[in-house]
Structures are given as C-alpha cells and as structure tokens.
Amino acid sequence: MQFLKRFGLILLWVAAPLAAFAAANKNDPYLLVLRGAGNIVLVVASVLIVIVLLRRGRWRSTAGKLLVMLWCLPPLLMSAAHVRFELRKHDVLAASPAEARQLGPHFMVGYSSFPEIARLAEQGLIGGVYVTRHNIRGRTVEALRAEIAALQDKRRAAGLPPLVVAADQEGGIVGHLAPPLTKVPALATLAGLAPDHQQEKAEEFGRIHGRELAGLGVNLNLAPVLDLKPPPRRNRLDFHTLIGQRAIATDPAVVSTIASAYVRGLEESGVGATLKHFPGIGRVHDDTHHFSANLDTPVTELEATDWLPFRQVLSHSRSALMVGHVTLTAVDPDRAVSHSKRVVQGILRDTWSYQGVVMTDDLVMGAIYQNDVCKAVVEAINAGVDLLLVAYDGVQFYRVFACALDGSRRGKLDAAMLRASEARLERGFPGAQTRAVSLSRRPLETTRTAPRAPAKGG
Structure with missing residues (x-):
C-alpha cells in the first residue's frame, strides 16, 4: 500500500x-x-x-x-x-471593411462550426472554405450541400464574390469526401495501361470527381498529385505525406499524360484542378506535416524531370498550383517555397510565365507553424501567393490572419503584389466566376464505387 x-x-x-x-x-x-x-x-x-x-x-x-x-x-x-x-x-473580427477587402480574399479556411465560418464569410475575412471528412461525418450529402449553398447565399447578400469551395479528392487513400461520394482508385493504378487507355480512364475519374463535387457546391479540387513517385525503399520519417502511395509514376511523361486527362475531366464539370506539390516532394526525406525539409536537387535536373509534368499540364489547362513547405536550396536556402519570392515570382511567374492561382499547402503543417508563421504569411503574400490555406485546424485562421493584419498595419505588405493577386483570383479557374453556386442545388449521385483499373504490371 x-x-x-x-x-x-x-x-x-x-x-x-x-x-x-x-x-x-x-x-x-x-x-x-x-x-x-x-x-x-x-x-x-x-x-x-x-x-x-x-x-x-x-x-x-x-x-x-x-x-x-x-x-x-x-x-x-x-x-x-x-x-x-x-x-x-x-x-x-474587428478588422475594418477596407482591411477585410484587401486581405480576406487570400485566405481559404477549413471549419467545424458553421456559425463561425458564416460570420467570417459575411464579413469578407475569407475568400474560400475547405471541406473534408469531418464536415460530412454523421450527416447527409444534402445537409452539406445546403450548408455550402447557405454560405454562398450569405456572400451574395453581403455583396461579396462567391467563395472558392475546395475539397481533397485525389482518389485512392486521399478521398476525404468518399464515402458518401464515389470512391475512385488512385491515378497510380492507371500507370500500367496503354497511353490511350490511361487517358480514357483518367478522364473518366476526373469526370466522376468533377460531377459529384460540382453537385455538392465544390468548385476546386486539390488534385492531382504531380510529384514523381519515390523509390520503394528510402530512409524517411513519413507519417502523413505518404507520397509513395499518392504519386502517379516515376516517369514524368506518364504523370503528364494521366494528370492532363484527369484535369480535362474535372474542368468539363466546371471544377478547377490544383497541381501539387511544387517543387515536388518525391525526392524529399522528411514529412513537412511535422518537420522542415530540404530539396537539394539542382534546378537543371528538376527542370528535366520533376517539373516536366507541372509545365506540361499548366500549358493547356487553367489549373491552380499548390506550393509546398519544402526549401529549394539551390534557389532560396533560407525559406520554404511556399513563401519564397525567388521561387514564386522568379521561377513560376517570370521564367514559366504562369499567371494562374498559386496557393500554399496547409499553413498548420509543422514545417511552417512550428517556426515563424507570421514571417511566412507576410513573405507568402509579398511573393505573389494568391491563397493561403488553413485546413487541418481552422481556428488557427485567427492567428494567421492576425499576422497578415499586423503586416498590413505596419506597412510590410506589397500593395502591388496584392493588386496583381486580386486580379488573378478574379480570373480564377474553371467555375471560379460562378463558383458553382447554381450547381450546389443539383441532384448528386452518391455511394457507389468507380470501376477499378488494373494495377501497374497487372
């Protein structure tokens, strides 16, 4: 005792x-x-x-x-x-209308509380919402569709542009709204098919996702993954990225073929695609959900390999581009790509002439959040990033937006960059102008399984 x-x-x-x-x-x-x-x-x-x-x-x-x-x-x-x-x-919440108008369009936020996100939407403090599994768990599809439509109605009543509504439907292990939406196989399962069949099936998968997401009121899909598939065995602390299971193939040409067809299928339904995770995380040995990570590969090698799918798909689509929290050491060794002006402005805007929407990966990830998040927010805006994503833990929006608000009040934000970003957001992606408001009331097919494609080599 x-x-x-x-x-x-x-x-x-x-x-x-x-x-x-x-x-x-x-x-x-x-x-x-x-x-x-x-x-x-x-x-x-x-x-x-x-x-x-x-x-x-x-x-x-x-x-x-x-x-x-x-x-x-x-x-x-x-x-x-x-x-x-x-x-x-x-x-x-006390930010002035002018501050909300200047900064709000650049934030996309995940949420659990509808009244809370509705207030942010009505005040113009956000430009988009991210919906995931907890938004539909224990609820009907109709309830979530009505909720998204209600948010868009509140925006319209407030005289504000429609919200960007994003979801993460890659297929395979990442399909955060499936079920009840259709569980589609990973695009990697198409890599072993003949090129024509690859395109046919990938476009079909894109149409399935596009039709169902548009019917729900979602107008931006955070897919496809364009990172090259890493070697089967490598020394990596990878708890959440799991890029080996999500990447399409090791061959850039195969990735380009499948991803391009998938994007076509999405865009046919008025849903925009998001190419991720530039500059590519297939070579990276650390999981940016928890740790800082470096990509030490020379730019010339990346241009000839990892970046080919990004340039190919961007050349004939209106896809958005997600930048990851990886440090491209050959270009900017001091900060992650997600807030590096040398990469976003220098490579994407100037060298590639890409004038579409650039968004960050989730700012709640450890590579950013556990460091100087305020510095990252200000630098991301000044680098020309258009959308800052706060997905996993939506209440961190208040911290992240406070960083931008403080930067604005201290005169640290580049006004010209903000104006250029606003113009890009207005041009947007397929469906960005109407943001699928009318589609949010369309009947939705749910809870079925797409035909499975044979795995590579099968």
Missing part, C-alpha cells in the same frame, strides 16, 4: 508539468484532440487533485506546497491561453 502511495505521488509530480504545458498550449494544432471536453477534463482533474492534496495535508510540507501550486497552474494557464485567443479573435 505504501508503494502504491509513493508511486501515485511520483505520477502526480511527473504529470503536473505535462498538464501545465498542455493547458498553456491548448490552442496548438497538435493538441486538437484535447479541445472541448478534453480541456474541461483537464481543468476538473486539476481542481480535484488540488482538493485531495489539501485534504491530505500536503500543504504542510515545502514539497507538498510546490506540488499543490503546480496543480493550480493548469486552470490558470488555460484561462490565460483562452484570453489570448479571444483577444486575437476579437482583433481579427
């Missing part, structure tokens, strides 16, 4: 700083699972532990006093973190 008491006391000493850390960082995306009920449990547990320690006379010893004070910290630190969040949120 004495052993159990000592063991319990040791656990309290170990758990106290962990609880305090979790409380102080309650709004961190890594602690998303603790939000809501988790935070309440932490506070209640802390209070109960303090009461038990006091009732057992721990306050009489110096060590006991320290332990009691440690367990008093979580509620206090959580309250302080909540106050900081609310103050930042208040500052964002």
Whole structure:
C-alpha cells in the first residue's frame, strides 16, 4: 500500500508539468484532440487533485506546497491561453471593411462550426472554405450541400464574390469526401495501361470527381498529385505525406499524360484542378506535416524531370498550383517555397510565365507553424501567393490572419503584389466566376464505387 502511495505521488509530480504545458498550449494544432471536453477534463482533474492534496495535508510540507501550486497552474494557464485567443479573435473580427477587402480574399479556411465560418464569410475575412471528412461525418450529402449553398447565399447578400469551395479528392487513400461520394482508385493504378487507355480512364475519374463535387457546391479540387513517385525503399520519417502511395509514376511523361486527362475531366464539370506539390516532394526525406525539409536537387535536373509534368499540364489547362513547405536550396536556402519570392515570382511567374492561382499547402503543417508563421504569411503574400490555406485546424485562421493584419498595419505588405493577386483570383479557374453556386442545388449521385483499373504490371 505504501508503494502504491509513493508511486501515485511520483505520477502526480511527473504529470503536473505535462498538464501545465498542455493547458498553456491548448490552442496548438497538435493538441486538437484535447479541445472541448478534453480541456474541461483537464481543468476538473486539476481542481480535484488540488482538493485531495489539501485534504491530505500536503500543504504542510515545502514539497507538498510546490506540488499543490503546480496543480493550480493548469486552470490558470488555460484561462490565460483562452484570453489570448479571444483577444486575437476579437482583433481579427474587428478588422475594418477596407482591411477585410484587401486581405480576406487570400485566405481559404477549413471549419467545424458553421456559425463561425458564416460570420467570417459575411464579413469578407475569407475568400474560400475547405471541406473534408469531418464536415460530412454523421450527416447527409444534402445537409452539406445546403450548408455550402447557405454560405454562398450569405456572400451574395453581403455583396461579396462567391467563395472558392475546395475539397481533397485525389482518389485512392486521399478521398476525404468518399464515402458518401464515389470512391475512385488512385491515378497510380492507371500507370500500367496503354497511353490511350490511361487517358480514357483518367478522364473518366476526373469526370466522376468533377460531377459529384460540382453537385455538392465544390468548385476546386486539390488534385492531382504531380510529384514523381519515390523509390520503394528510402530512409524517411513519413507519417502523413505518404507520397509513395499518392504519386502517379516515376516517369514524368506518364504523370503528364494521366494528370492532363484527369484535369480535362474535372474542368468539363466546371471544377478547377490544383497541381501539387511544387517543387515536388518525391525526392524529399522528411514529412513537412511535422518537420522542415530540404530539396537539394539542382534546378537543371528538376527542370528535366520533376517539373516536366507541372509545365506540361499548366500549358493547356487553367489549373491552380499548390506550393509546398519544402526549401529549394539551390534557389532560396533560407525559406520554404511556399513563401519564397525567388521561387514564386522568379521561377513560376517570370521564367514559366504562369499567371494562374498559386496557393500554399496547409499553413498548420509543422514545417511552417512550428517556426515563424507570421514571417511566412507576410513573405507568402509579398511573393505573389494568391491563397493561403488553413485546413487541418481552422481556428488557427485567427492567428494567421492576425499576422497578415499586423503586416498590413505596419506597412510590410506589397500593395502591388496584392493588386496583381486580386486580379488573378478574379480570373480564377474553371467555375471560379460562378463558383458553382447554381450547381450546389443539383441532384448528386452518391455511394457507389468507380470501376477499378488494373494495377501497374497487372
């Protein structure tokens, strides 16, 4: 019994700083699972532990006093973190109409709370929304379609342009709205087919995605993946990117053929495509969801290999382009491509003459969020990035937008870049002008499975 008491006391000493850390960082995306009920449990547990320690006379010893004070910290630190969040949120929501008009169109946000995202949409503080599995879990397709239509109605009533509505339907392991939408095989399953059959099936997959997304009210698909498939075995801490399962092929020509046909299928339905993840992450050994990552390959080699599919598909489509959080060391060793002017303006705009929409990968990813996110936001805007994506944890929008707001108020944002970006967003992609508002009321076919293509070599 004495052993159990000592063991319990040791656990309290170990758990106290962990609880305090979790409380102080309650709004961190890594602690998303603790939000809501988790935070309440932490506070209640802390209070109960303090009461038990006091009732057992721990306050009489110096060590006991320290332990009691440690367990008093979580509620206090959580309250302080909540106050900081609310103050930042208040500052964002209090942005002037001119500030909202200047900055809002450049943000695309994932959400869980409809009233909250509706307020951001009505005030013009965002230009787009991102819908994913939690937006449809436990709900009907009709409910999500009506929700998207309601957001567009609110925009129209406020005299604002329609929202860009994006989803992540690549096929294979990434199909965040399937089910209930059709579960389409990965485009990589087409790589072993004859070229004509590759195009036929890829275009069919694009039409399936395009038709169903347009029927839901989605007008931008964050697909296809144009990264070259990496070798089967490599030394990589890859928890979430899983590019080996998502990339189409190792051959740039095969990637170009399949991706071009898929994009045609999407665009026929009025849904825009997003080519990702420039500059290519097939060669990268770290997962940017959690770590900074370098791409050390010379530009001449990338132009001859990894970048061929990007240039090929961009040359005959109106696709958007997603830039990743990888540092292209040969061009800009000091910052990731997602906020590098040398890459976005120097390569994409000037060298490639690409004047379409450039968007970042999710800014909540560790490669950006765990570093100087405010610097990255300001630099991304000044580099000519058009859309800044906050997808995984939508409440981080307030932090990210506050960075842009502070940059604007301090005169750190390039007004000419913002104007040029606004023009690009107005031109947009297929469906960008109407943003599929009328399509959002179209009947939707759901819960079926597309015909599976034979795997490569099969």
